Amino acid sequence: MVLSQRAVGLVLWAGSTFSFGCGAVHSDGPTLGAAGARAEAGSAGSANQGGDGVGGSPTAGHGGSAPQAGEGGAAGHAPALGGSGGRSATTGAGGIDANVPVDTRPPRPTWEPPFSVGAPGWRDSSTLICEKHVGDQEAFDVWADSRGVFGLFATTCNVLAGTSCGKQGVSLQFNDGKGWQLLYALPPTAGMGSSGGMRLSGFESGAVLLSGFLPDRIGIWSITPGGTLGLDAAIEVGRPTTAGSNLAYAFDLEKLYRFTDDTWSEYLPLPAPTQDVWADQDRVWLVGGNQAVFEKATADAAFTAVPGVPAGEYTAVWSFGVKDTWFGNSAGQLLHYDGSTWKVFETGSKDVSGSGIRQLWGSSDGQLFFRTSIEMGRFDGNQVELLLALPDSGEPSVPRVTTGGLWGLSSTEVFLAVSDRQFNKYACGGQFMLFFDGKTLHAF
Amino acid sequence: MLSFLSMLAACGGRASLNDDAGRSTPAPSGGTSAGARGGSTSVAGSSAAAAASADVGGSAGVADAGGGRSADTSGGGNSGSLGGSSSGVGGAAGMPNDTPLWRSSTEPFCPPPGSVLNRNPIWSDARGVSVVTSSSSTDSRIDSNDGSGWKRLTEDSKSGPSNPSLTGFPYGPLVEYGNSACAISFVEGTVNRCSGAGSRATAVSIVDAQVAYAVYDDRVLSFNGSFWVQWGGVLSGKDDPTYTWGVWASKDTVVVVADAGKIFLQQGMKLQQQAAVPAGDYRAVWGFGATDIWAGNQLGELVHFDGKNWSVAATLPGECAGIRSLWGRDDTLFFTTDHAFGLWRAGVAQILGDFSCAGSSSVMGVWGNSKKEVFFATQVTELIDDACSGVELFWFDGTAVKAL
Numbered sequence: 140m141v142l143s144q145r146a147v148g149l150v151l152w153a154g155s156t157f158s159f160g161c162g163a164v165h166s167d168g169p170t171l172g173a174a175g176a177r178a179e180a181g182s183a184g185s186a187n188q189g190g191d192g193v194g195g196s197p198t199a200g201h202g203g204s205a206p207q208a209g210e211g212g213a214a215g216h217a218p219a220l221g222g223s224g225g226r227s228a229t230t231g232a233g234g235i236d237a238n239v240p241v242d243t244r245p246p247r248p249t250w251e252p253p254f255s256v257g258a259p260g261w262r263d264s265s266t267l268i269c270e271k272h273v274g275d276q277e278a279f280d281v282w283a284d285s286r287g288v289f290g291l292f293a294t295t296c297n298v299l300a301g302t303s304c305g306k307q308g309v310s311l312q313f314n315d316g317k318g319w320q321l322l323y324a325l326p327p328t329a330g331m332g333s334s335g336g337m338r339l340s341g342f343e344s345g346a347v348l349l350s351g352f353l354p355d356r357i358g359i360w361s362i363t364p365g366g367t368l369g370l371d372a373a374i375e376v377g378r379p380t381t382a383g384s385n386l387a388y389a390f391d392l393e394k395l396y397r398f399t400d401d402t403w404s405e406y407l408p409l410p411a412p413t414q415d416v417w418a419d420q421d422r423v424w425l426v427g428g429n430q431a432v433f434e435k436a437t438a439d440a441a442f443t444a445v446p447g448v449p450a451g452e453y454t455a456v457w458s459f460g461v462k463d464t465w466f467g468n469s470a471g472q473l474l475h476y477d478g479s480t481w482k483v484f485e486t487g488s489k490d491v492s493g494s495g496i497r498q499l500w501g502s503s504d505g506q507l508f509f510r511t512s513i514e515m516g517r518f519d520g521n522q523v524e525l526l527l528a529l530p531d532s533g534e535p536s537v538p539r540v541t542t543g544g545l546w547g548l549s550s551t552e553v554f555l556a557v558s559d560r561q562f563n564k565y566a567c568g569g570q571f572m573l574f575f576d577g578k579t580l581h582a583f
Numbered sequence: 584m585l586s587f588l589s590m591l592a593a594c595g596g597r598a599s600l601n602d603d604a605g606r607s608t609p610a611p612s613g614g615t616s617a618g619a620r621g622g623s624t625s626v627a628g629s630s631a632a633a634a635a636s637a638d639v640g641g642s643a644g645v646a647d648a649g650g651g652r653s654a655d656t657s658g659g660g661n662s663g664s665l666g667g668s669s670s671g672v673g674g675a676a677g678m679p680n681d682t683p684l685w686r687s688s689t690e691p692f693c694p695p696p697g698s699v700l701n702r703n704p705i706w707s708d709a710r711g712v713s714v715v716t717s718s719s720s721t722d723s724r725i726d727s728n729d730g731s732g733w734k735r736l737t738e739d740s741k742s743g744p745s746n747p748s749l750t751g752f753p754y755g756p757l758v759e760y761g762n763s764a765c766a767i768s769f770v771e772g773t774v775n776r777c778s779g780a781g782s783r784a785t786a787v788s789i790v791d792a793q794v795a796y797a798v799y800d801d802r803v804l805s806f807n808g809s810f811w812v813q814w815g816g817v818l819s820g821k822d823d824p825t826y827t828w829g830v831w832a833s834k835d836t837v838v839v840v841a842d843a844g845k846i847f848l849q850q851g852m853k854l855q856q857q858a859a860v861p862a863g864d865y866r867a868v869w870g871f872g873a874t875d876i877w878a879g880n881q882l883g884e885l886v887h888f889d890g891k892n893w894s895v896a897a898t899l900p901g902e903c904a905g906i907r908s909l910w911g912r913d914d915t916l917f918f919t920t921d922h923a924f925g926l927w928r929a930g931v932a933q934i935l936g937d938f939s940c941a942g943s944s945s946v947m948g949v950w951g952n953s954k955k956e957v958f959f960a961t962q963v964t965e966l967i968d969d970a971c972s973g974v975e976l977f978w979f980d981g982t983a984v985k986a987l
Contacts, residue, residue, distance in 0.1 A: 428782070429781070429802065429813075430781075430812070430813045447812055448812060448813070449779075449780065449810040449811060449812060450766075450767075450779045450780060450781045450804050450810070450811040450812060450813060451779075451780030451781055452764070452780065452781065452782050468780045469764040469780065469782060470763075470764045470765035470777045470780035471764070471765075471777075472777060472780055481810070483809075483810055485776070485777070493763075493764045493782075494764075495764055495780075
């Protein structure tokens, strides 16, 4: 069943259709190759030639070559995004800034988190991320590719619970190493209610994907840098898992969906209730509760239950190779499967939320990074260590700091979205993006 | 109003778990022994009435713990009831008492206010006896007594089960299990290590250091010496859910009991649902061997399997006679119901102590080292915020019940 098909008008880059609001935000001339998701090779050359001006993105939109990008325009540092096609919704001609509330909170003091951090900064970006929407946080997620780092925020309001309405909303920010800029913002009036637990992912040098409630329905959305939003599939799923530049998977309670040929469609029924999916071009792993670990070893193979799975509620999966797959469970353990043998690793997590390992990300050199709701750690090939851990004592039952997302570019460029609720009352809020350089965490 | 369990005193009589009595004051009830007359569902209320009230003609009887007349078989039938023959009431919780309660231990167990006993909270081996309590959805603690007194074994476990139960490997780690992100933890010394990362464990049966089984919902887990894996498929059928409550295992036998009259027995490498099982929601199981397995259900029935058939061996009387836990050794099966504890031997069930059904007192579990060293855990839930949380432990020395 085909759920929707993304428009394939790949030469929309230069069209003004996708330039709404760009100028207001990207004063240094962002040009984001807008629509046209995942340009095929043939259109590579034009991948970055869109919007108002020509993008100076260091990387081409998918398929584009860097040397061809950035010609003729002011140097910009916005990403070249493949986006959704002509079905996009726009944020209006008022520009993205119009969707961001005025932040009247008092200035934010120097952030001193209850864990060790180094000097602020990532690459040439030293100013901390600033989120102006105010409300109950529903999401703070991070995703990155060679273009830079993306941060997704979602807040909602609940008057009955004491959170006033009017400044809540959704926004997507981007940092290419030179500073944060706003790519998209959903105004408060449209952001009422739950965002459905928004999640962020994307295709390398291609479209950025958001799953959740935007503006009026739940689905998988792709977003262009100019503030243009397109609904790719009206399905309620978690974070889509992308594999390369043209393949992605997502799941709901019953079905696994696949994105291929610019189209999301129902792919297979889930063999068991699922918590996470990992995939590459050939293989798919699914994990869930009740020892549910399933592998689809080839494109033509069916899902098979992996034998001898240690009991547990499996929450996360990441595979480095056929005989090198890692799992996280709700007890905060990491587990490794080499194709025949299981090994359990204690992480030392003190997270009592019951959610355990929330996310895994692996670097190309084989280091595995993980996060719980309050911690971040890694397996460096020899041992598991916590890189961010809250103090044992003095922490209230509701942790001061929680994590929201984890992604990376390499083992020395790993990003973690954290929220410090003690800073919600200050301007720019309590969301902080952290960068791990292989040794130390830094805010930026 | 304090809770108090009166013990079998010198004059005998069953332990009367009297909600209205004071904790520190022995209030022995005497002279309530009855010999079984072979009725399958009777409990004699007193020695005088025993013979008259006991059913006749059945295969087994149920008897109260006898008073001073131990091994009273006057009622006929095929066995006699145990009589309490010794005094054994310990001192009040928290009060110095030079008289040993158990081995050299003089102080009764007294957890802090707010402590909760959950199902099957007590376990023992030759090293001593241990109890797990919880004080919140994630805080649990284990106290142990090696015969010299109660000592707190573990700090509050912030990630412990919300409804912790306890068992253990003889001479090995304790096993704490319940509802948690880590359903089964091994406790060695003061270190609590996650062993089984499922979210729930309803019951655990330890065979040896390398073999154990656990159940939750409609699944069975086996321990292979390193970690727990699912053993067999789900026990539910289509539109026929199964909720397991108990497991007992030996090297060659695994038995799982569940709601709705379901009992599963290992046949080969699989569990097979047993046919012709007496109806009832089963909560506990214990085996002396493959042809001598006992299951207890909410109807108060002790159901026996002789290797071929399952049949009701006895029915405990009363509205709150649902059987909660079983433990056995040699020729004696000990049981707890919601409000009483007792034993079954040679065809006779014998109540060693009971609370009023109408009260908030509960008997939570039983374990032992021998049939002369059996431990019971009780709690008066309305006293949970008082000193000792209304928790009282007892032990049975083969003749009398005493404070622990």
